[in-house]
Amino acid sequence: MISEQIGLDLLRTYVAVCRLGSLSRAAAQTGRTQSALSMQMRRLETLLERHLFQRTGRGVVPTAEGEIFLGYATRMLALGDEAWARLRDAEVSxxxxxxxxxxxxxxxxxxxxxxxxxxxxxxxxxxxxxxxxxxxxxxxxxxxxxxxxxxxxxxxxxxxxxxVELQWASSADYVPDETKPLDLVVFAAPCLWRRRAIEALAAMGREHRVTFTSQSVMGLQAAIENGLGVGLLPPESVRESSMRTMQPSDGVPAPLTVxxxxxxxxxxxxxxxxxxxxxxxxxxxxxxxx
Missing domain, CATH: 3.40.190.10 (Periplasmic binding protein-like II)
Structure with a gap:
């Protein structure tokens, strides 16, 4: 019998970790600290008496038993949403x-x-x-x-x-040439992220040139993955298999907050x-x- 201590909030957090593949990303999205979220996941494993995650070089993935529980957790959350809607606002339209x-x-x-x-x-x-x-x-x-x-x-x-924290991201093998302007991948103007990126580069005296513009995050991701330049992305949009998060030591500003x-x-x-x-x-x- 599933423990009565496993509430919907715990299930929602578990699903978020599985979907994002990273405790740090799930913590950022749910507004918790990574240590608090890790404790929640350890508590869930204790209540279920099963190991739900295995660590990889790029984050965490569910174990075989974790995948089974993920299916049930998703269904329980969906049923909870349906019950809440029918009982609270059955006639909302x-x-x-x-x-x-x-x-x-x-x-x-x-x-x-x-x-x-x-x-x-x-x-x-x-x-x-x-x-x-x-x-x-x-x-x-x-x-x-x-x-x-x-x-x-x-x-x-x-x-x-x-x-929303914005990180500087590049392709996994991208190495900026500090003797040349930084290749920049940005949203089409007008855009707050674009303006903040250019202002941050100007503040540190780093020259740049816009090499690619897009109207969507997916467009930016594709350009960054294929080495067209560096760009600002929220943590959950940085694909760890094909991108890396750049640091100030790479010649870019610190992460920005919007x-x-x-x-x-x-x-x-x-x-x-x-x-x-x-x-x-x-x-x-x-x-x-x-």
């Missing part, structure tokens, strides 16, 4: 327009939107993916119900804010509140909540 900053649209948010659809199948989602400047204008025109964007894009207060917020209007429909609750729980942003 309607259309919700969500604005997503393009640089974070491919991270944890698709998982959140998937959970939202499973929990509330009668909600229609109209998702707009744009750069932060365009989102800010749409928000000021009252064209969206919810927006997830950098806090610098609007002057209003966010429902919740959290920080603050994001979830925005919603003060007067909102029930369907919008239900959407916000699922987005906050699924994306696990850490920070101040109004």
């Amino acid at each position: 309607g259309s919700v327009r969500i604005g997503l900053a393009e640089e974070i649209a491919n991270s944890a948010l698709p998982v959140a939107l998937g959970r939202l659809h499973r929990a509330f199948p009668d909600i229609h989602l109209d998702v707009v993916v744009e750069h932060s400047t365009a989102l800010g204008k749409l928000w000021e025109q009252n064209d969206m119900d919810i927006m997830l964007a950098p806090t610098s894009s609007v002057s209003t207060d966010a429902v919740v804010t959290w920080n 603050q994001y917020g979830l925005y919603a209007h003060d007067r909102r429909r029930r369907v919008v509140d239900a959407t916000i609750d699922v987005l906050l729980e699924a994306t696990s942003p850490c920070g101040s909540r109004n």
Whole structure:
């Protein structure tokens, strides 16, 4: 019989570790310290009396028994979402327009939107993916119900804010030539990450040249993997099999931090509140909540 001490939060953390393949990445996404998350996973293994993970040179992967438990954990979480939706907001329906900053649209948010659809199948989602400047204008025109964007894009207060760490990433075998301008892979302008990257390089006196621009994180990943240059990526987007995280000793600035917020209007429909609750729980942003 499964221990009553294994709650949904513990299961969600376990699934996050398996999905990201890294305790440090899962800790960053869930807002916990790596040591606290490691203790949680050891506690889960003790409760189950099974080894769930094995370490590799690039992180952790589930053992054979861990993979079996992962399947059950995923199903239990899905059932929990369904039960919560039916009991709490069985009649929630309607259309919700969500604005997503393009640089974070491919991270944890698709998982959140998937959970939202499973929990509330009668909600229609109209998702707009744009750069932060365009989102800010749409928000000021009252064209969206919810927006997830950098806090610098609007002057209003966010429902919740959290920080995203951006690391300098390159292909596994990329070696920058310090006698030449740094090859830079960035989002197309206007973009906050692009501006912050250029400002950081200028502050340390490092020349650069933009060798590749893209509208998506996947485009940046492909360019970095194939040696077109270095770029800023959140930790979960750095593919350990084909990329490496660069350090200041490699001739790049220290990692950067960008603050994001979830925005919603003060007067909102029930369907919008239900959407916000699922987005906050699924994306696990850490920070101040109004």
